[in-house]
Amino acid sequence: MSAHKPEKKIVQDMPKNRHLTSEADRMLNSLQAKYFLMLFLLVTLLLGWVLWPFWQLLILAFLLAGIFRPVYLLLCKWVSPWMASSITCILITVIIFVPLTFCIGALSSEAINLFHWSKDSNLLLKIQQSLQNNTLAGRAQELLVGFGINFEPSDVTRMISDLSKTAGLFIYGKASGWAANIMSFVFQFLILIMVIFFLLKEIDRLIEFLTHLSPLPEEQDKLLMNKFMELAGVILVGNGISGVFQGVLGGLFFAMLELNSPVLWGSVMGVLAFLPIFGIGGVLVPTAAILLINGHSGQAIMTLVFYGMLAFSVEYLLKPKFVGSQVKMHTLLVLLAILGGMSLFGI
Structure with missing residues (x-):
């Protein structure tokens, strides 16, 4: 009967050994996860360091490829x-x-x-x-x-x-x-x-x-990717086309009135056209004021009429056609985002 006692003790210790083994496995898995996370972050930082000189080109390439x-x-x-x-x-x-x-x-x-x-x-x-x-x-x-x-x-x-x-x-x-x-x-x-x-x-x-x-569900990942590509296309194509449209017409208007530097001021108006509040008025309104001061009241009135017609056609006809209601952002947020982006990209 004494021969069966050690076997009974071994059987009683088996749950305890299993508990120790599972605890050790958890500690090992946790340690491996920490090392993997550290290596992953290190590799990501090194990759970002290598690609940093080209980050503006990469962003522009992604946007143009999507468009x-x-x-x-x-x-x-x-x-x-x-x-x-x-x-x-x-x-x-x-x-x-x-x-x-x-x-x-x-x-x-x-x-x-x-x-x-x-x-x-x-x-x-x-x-x-x-x-x-x-x-x-x-x-x-x-x-x-x-x-x-x-x-x-x-x-x-x-x-x-x-x-x-x-x-x-x-x-x-x-x-x-x-x-x-x-x-x-x-x-x-x-x-x-x-x-x-x-x-x-x-x-x-x-x-x-x-x-x-990504840790997100597949449906949410696809929704985010599609929304990003959609917004990039809407913002760049809609605002870009309207900006080029206003810049070209503004430059032609300057050339028609025989004002100085039509290409220069047309380019400036093309950039200002991205601003939803001021827009091309930042060039045309001072131009009309200078013309009025110099005694060219007819050209000043033409400039203001041209500004009103162009701004109305773009804001109420052209932009809604391209942008529509897809970008549900407040005007102030759009303005701050554009100004911040121009500052970030060094423009």
């Missing part, structure tokens, strides 16, 4: 994916970057002309004399004095001169920098096109890989 993907899918019905991606990249180059190259040259020359115009003492003296002899400016001066604000015509000419010098030097510096660093521009452009080429072909696999890594 032109319908063109790529349409071409895939007739040609191979490789050929469809190549043709799409050629279209992107022709539609966007070739006009941009010509525009940079025109901006450079017109910016330096604006700088010389701001230093023209005779022109500034003429503006000052026009302000002094203008009854409307005199009434405005009297009204401002009542509020304790001293307003002199020389202050206006000085402000115009300073703003013109600053804007001219800034745009000339940017355009000259792009033209001088032609090799860097070509290198970055080739990288951008190469990234777009592979994104068009592999974006489905990339989205599948990202959704596989």
Whole structure:
């Protein structure tokens, strides 16, 4: 009977040993998870460090690939994916970057002309004399004095001169920098096109890989990806087309009135068109005021009428057609996001 006692003790210790084994396994799994997380974060940081010089190009490539993907899918019905991606990249180059190259040259020359115009003492003296002899400016001066604000015509000419010098030097510096660093521009452009080429072909696999890594359910991952691509296309295509539309028409209007630097001011209006509150009025309203002060009341009225018609057609006809109600964001949030994005990208 004594021979059966050790066996009974072993049987009694088995649950205790199993508990110790499971506890050790949990500790080992927890330790492995921590090491894996540390290595994953380290590799992610190193990858981000390596790709950091190209982050602006990568974001732009993702956006352009998403915008032109319908063109790529349409071409895939007739040609191979490789050929469809190549043709799409050629279209992107022709539609966007070739006009941009010509525009940079025109901006450079017109910016330096604006700088010389701001230093023209005779022109500034003429503006000052026009302000002094203008009854409307005199009434405005009297009204401002009542509020304790001293307003002199020389202050206006000085402000115009300073703003013109600053804007001219800034745009000339940017355009000259792009033209001088032609090799860097070509290198970055080739990288951008190469990234777009592979994104068009592999974006489905990339989205599948990202959704596989995501802890969210598959349906929510697909919804987020589709919404991101939809918003990117709506914001860039809708606002981009309306901005180009307003910039081109604004430049043509300046050329029709034989005003200085139509390409420069058209480009400025194209950028300002992204702002939902101020818009192209930041150029056209001061232009109308200067024309009125100089005695060109007919051209000033034409400028204001043109501004009203263009702003109305874009805000109430063109933008709703492209954007619609898909972007449910407050106007103030859109304005702050655009200004913050321009500052972040160094524009």
